[in-house]
Amino acid sequence: MSTDSIIIKAEDLTKRFGKFTAVDSISFEVKKGEIFGFLGANGAGKTTAIKMLCGLWKPTTGKANVAGFDVYKQTEQIKKTVGYMSQKFSLYDDLTVKENVSFYGGVYGLSNNSIKEKSEYLIKKLEIEKEKDELIKSLPLGWKQKLAFSVAVLHDPLLVFLDEPTGGVDPITRRQFWNMIYESASNGVTIFVTTHYMDEAEYCDRVSMMVDGKIAALDTPRNLKNRFNVKSMHDVFVKLARPDYVPNPIPSNQITTL
Amino acid sequence: MKRFKGFLIKEFHHIFRDKRSLLILFGIPIVQILLFGYAITNELKDGKIAILDQSKDEITQEISNKILSSGYFMLYEDLESQNDIESAFQRGIIKEVIIFEPEFSEKLFRDGKASVQLLADASDPNLANMIIGYTSSIIQNYQQGLIKSGSVQPVITTEVKMIYNPELKGVYMFVPGLMSVILLLVSALMTSISITREKEMGTMEVLLVSPLKPVQIVVGKVIPYFLLAFVDTCMILLLARFVFDVPLTGSLLLLILESILYIITALSLGILFSTISNNQQTAMMLSLSGLMLPTILLSGFIFPIDNMPYILQLFSNFIPAKWFVIIVKGIMLKGNNFFYIWKETLILVGMTIFFLLLTIKKFKIRLQ
Numbered sequence: 001m002s003t004d005s006i007i008i009k010a011e012d013l014t015k016r017f018g019k020f021t022a023v024d025s026i027s028f029e030v031k032k033g034e035i036f037g038f039l040g041a042n043g044a045g046k047t048t049a050i051k052m053l054c055g056l057w058k059p060t061t062g063k064a065n066v067a068g069f070d071v072y073k074q075t076e077q078i079k080k081t082v083g084y085m086s087q088k089f090s091l092y093d094d095l096t097v098k099e100n101v102s103f104y105g106g107v108y109g110l111s112n113n114s115i116k117e118k119s120e121y122l123i124k125k126l127e128i129e130k131e132k133d134e135l136i137k138s139l140p141l142g143w144k145q146k147l148a149f150s151v152a153v154l155h156d157p158l159l160v161f162l163d164e165p166t167g168g169v170d171p172i173t174r175r176q177f178w179n180m181i182y183e184s185a186s187n188g189v190t191i192f193v194t195t196h197y198m199d200e201a202e203y204c205d206r207v208s209m210m211v212d213g214k215i216a217a218l219d220t221p222r223n224l225k226n227r228f229n230v231k232s233m234h235d236v237f238v239k240l241a242r243p244d245y246v247p248n249p250i251p252s253n254q255i256t257t258l
Numbered sequence: 259m260k261r262f263k264g265f266l267i268k269e270f271h272h273i274f275r276d277k278r279s280l281l282i283l284f285g286i287p288i289v290q291i292l293l294f295g296y297a298i299t300n301e302l303k304d305g306k307i308a309i310l311d312q313s314k315d316e317i318t319q320e321i322s323n324k325i326l327s328s329g330y331f332m333l334y335e336d337l338e339s340q341n342d343i344e345s346a347f348q349r350g351i352i353k354e355v356i357i358f359e360p361e362f363s364e365k366l367f368r369d370g371k372a373s374v375q376l377l378a379d380a381s382d383p384n385l386a387n388m389i390i391g392y393t394s395s396i397i398q399n400y401q402q403g404l405i406k407s408g409s410v411q412p413v414i415t416t417e418v419k420m421i422y423n424p425e426l427k428g429v430y431m432f433v434p435g436l437m438s439v440i441l442l443l444v445s446a447l448m449t450s451i452s453i454t455r456e457k458e459m460g461t462m463e464v465l466l467v468s469p470l471k472p473v474q475i476v477v478g479k480v481i482p483y484f485l486l487a488f489v490d491t492c493m494i495l496l497l498a499r500f501v502f503d504v505p506l507t508g509s510l511l512l513l514i515l516e517s518i519l520y521i522i523t524a525l526s527l528g529i530l531f532s533t534i535s536n537n538q539q540t541a542m543m544l545s546l547s548g549l550m551l552p553t554i555l556l557s558g559f560i561f562p563i564d565n566m567p568y569i570l571q572l573f574s575n576f577i578p579a580k581w582f583v584i585i586v587k588g589i590m591l592k593g594n595n596f597f598y599i600w601k602e603t604l605i606l607v608g609m610t611i612f613f614l615l616l617t618i619k620k621f622k623i624r625l626q
Contacts (some may be wrong), residue, residue, distance in 0.1 A: 054467045076469065084467040088460025094275045095268065106466045107265030135275075161467075 007032045007159050007190050008053060010050030013062035015048050022048040024213035035191040037201050041241055046194045050161050055079050067158050083160035085152040087167055091144060093137040096129060100136060101151060108155035122150050142173035149180055153189060162193040178203050198234040209240050215238045261470060265478035273482060287440045287490050294432040295502045302330045302388055307354040308346050310337040313362035321400055330392050347379055354378045370410055387436045402479040422591045432588035433498040435559025438579035442524045442553055444487045447545040449528030453479050454541040480525050487521045507593030520582045523606050528611040533620045581605050
């Protein structure tokens with residue numbers, strides 16, 4: 001693995017809030033163009049880690065490098081290079097589709113021409129020609145989410161952070177959403193995604209499992225399943241997060257498959 | 259700069275698409291100023307009174323006429339005996355009974371002393387006070403006439419002249435007060451709600467991850483409200499001038515500059531509130547109960563600060579509106595120039611700097 005194919009490199013990255021250690025000395029690398037799943041239970045430290053990598057919060061100790069920029073000193077450059085979509089839906093309800101697109105385009109410093117071009121392309125691709133001048137609040141959640149993702153990659157970031165992007169969405173829309181993620185990844189965009197849904201973990205190239213602020217495992221989904229000798233990522237997760245857990249009598253693949 | 263322009267356009271979209279914001283921004287100022295100007299008035303007009311004249315001589319007749327022709331009072335009934343007084347008040351129509359003792363003029367000319375009793379319905383204490391004040395001064399006035407004509411011995415008399423607001427018009431007082439309340443409402447309440455709304459919706463996070471600097475975000479949120487608060491200032495001043503004839507004896511430019519300073523103070527409070535609170539409700543509670551209420555009660559706009567208990571007087575010093583009311587009154591009514599109000603101005607500047615420093619400190623803690 002040559003170093004220039006690495007887009008995120010974290011070494012002993014740690015974040016403490018008072019006495020509480022949210023992220024405890026994690027080290028990992030993310031390769032360019034891969035879909036990197038960042039999994040863990042609620043409160044395992046996923047969001048804190050993302051916030052450090054986006055340049056929002058300064059780490060307490062440790063090193064991290066995002067797209068060649070240092071998370072301590074070069075947060076401005078990091079912010080220009082990455083895209084971000086949060087678990088809360090991030091478009092403005094009282095603006096129209098077009099207004100949202102041109103607002104975020106403007107925030108990332110795109111030229112008027114490029115905003116116009118991109119929003120036309122995006123509206124065509126998402127098939128929302130008729131709704132382009134409607135307020136966002138009148139659109140169904142699935143559409144909003146797909147639009148939010150398109151807006152997050154509007155400025156052609158090298159890397160996009162998705163913090164639980166599919167929360168509260170039906171399985172079909174989730175599937176469509178993941179198709180969009182695949183498409184971006186095939187265009188060379190690195191995807192860093194956190195999720196609760198273990199079936200989504202199967203779609204990732206590599207997956208890291210966070211437990212109590214530490215990375216408990218990091219590998220491809222296939223290797224992880226082999227290592228723990230289970231059939232699904234759900235079981236991998238349960239084994240890692242709750243070692244004492246007695247498995248459910250119902251075969252878990254029936255619970256988690258779509 | 260282009261990023262910033264897009265941000266401002268977005269903010270104006272938020273404001274002009276939200277009916278509630280528009281109502282607070284433009285409806286409330288107009289309604290409040292008309293309400294305070296017309297409905298709530300301290301002036302006495304045609305107050306209904308009863309007179310019990312046990313003397314019925316020339317002097318009592320003259321005094322009664324003088325009182326009734328003043329325009330402040332209207333005779334509702336003539337009472338015949340002391341026993342009627344209670345029931346007259348009970349009916350709730352008359353606010354005052356004037357009682358002349360028997361043999362009024364004889365006593366006055368023989369002993370140089372005769373008494374009039376004034377009874378007022380103090381179930382509304384302010385009104386009672388006012389009625390007594392007006393009546394006494396009319397009687398005083400009459401007595402001075404008698405002294406001048408030499409018919410009675412002189413006693414010490416007072417001559418009262420109200421300066422700056424000779425007719426004691428209530429609206430003169432309400433305009434500075436309302437300006438301080440409305441600008442606070444628009445600047446502090448609306449900004450803190452608008453910033454916390456972004457936090458609540460999760461869009462604040464997206465903005466913070468974007469290349470926009472936190473300062474740009476805050477300034478972008480604040481500028482629209484600054485402009486709208488300024489429009490409100492002009493609106494109030496125009497209404498005051500052309501509807502209620504409130505004079506502007508000082509410099510208009512100075513008044514506008516001071517208003518801008520006060521708007522900035524209120525905006526910095528709004529930003530501070532929005533860094534402390536995580537949702538719109540907390541921000542609203544903080545602004546309404548933590549800011550509006552003390553401002554209305556302790557700024558001296560309705561209740562005179564000098565009459566408050568010492569502790570509250572001390573506390574009122576921390577209310578920015580108190581200083582702004584002093585400034586506006588000074589400029590509008592007394593024609594003060596900057597030389598007279600520099601201290602109050604300096605206090606507002608100091609408060610603004612303090613609020614901003616506190617905000618920056620809070621904000622940094624959050625980012626660490």
